[in-house]
Amino acid sequence: MISRREFLKRCRDVSVAAFGVEMFGTDVAEGFMKIAASDRPLVSFIQGQSCTGCSISLTYGNETNFIDFIMKLIRLQVHPNLSFSQGESYLKILDTVSAKGGHVLVVEGSIPVKMKKACMLGEHTLYDELKKHMEKAAAV
Known part of the structure; x- marks a missing residue:
């Protein structure tokens, strides 16, 4: 079993791999929220x-x-x-x-x-x- 800290690190790594640099994480999340709220x-x-x-x-x-x-x-x-x-x-x-x-x-x-x-x-x-x-x- 992995620790909570290790789990969060792996989540971060997957996020970076999928969406690029960490600083774009909030932009991606906001983009999904805008799509969900729009037509x-x-x-x-x-x-x-x-x-x-x-x-x-x-x-x-x-x-x-x-x-x-x-x-x-x-x-x-x-x-x-x-x-x-x-x-x-x-x-x-x-x-x-x-x-x-x-x-x-x-x-x-x-x-x-x-x-x-x-x-x-x-x-x-x-x-x-x-x-x-x-x-x-x-x-x-």
Whole structure:
């Protein structure tokens, strides 16, 4: 069993690793508080080549309930792994969210630039779809 002091040191180390230098800890906490108090942003996810790693790692983590966390901070519109929508219905929701503008677009995985047809979303390359959706997003 570790001591209370050792536990607090480990918490500090994890905080620094996750959020950077200790002096930014209060800024991060205040940021989460502002998000929780404001209108939750619309968020949609696009996955590039060979990736679901970030979302799946967060979803299956044991420390917190990721689904509860995101439902309190954001309005998840569409996610390739967490949504029931797949294929054309996924792309339609993505287009609808982008048409509104002002959303947050989360991109996971690599994006082929020199060989664009290596990754397709429907009938379009990931590169072209991202370009279209990024132009209307408030943040990527």
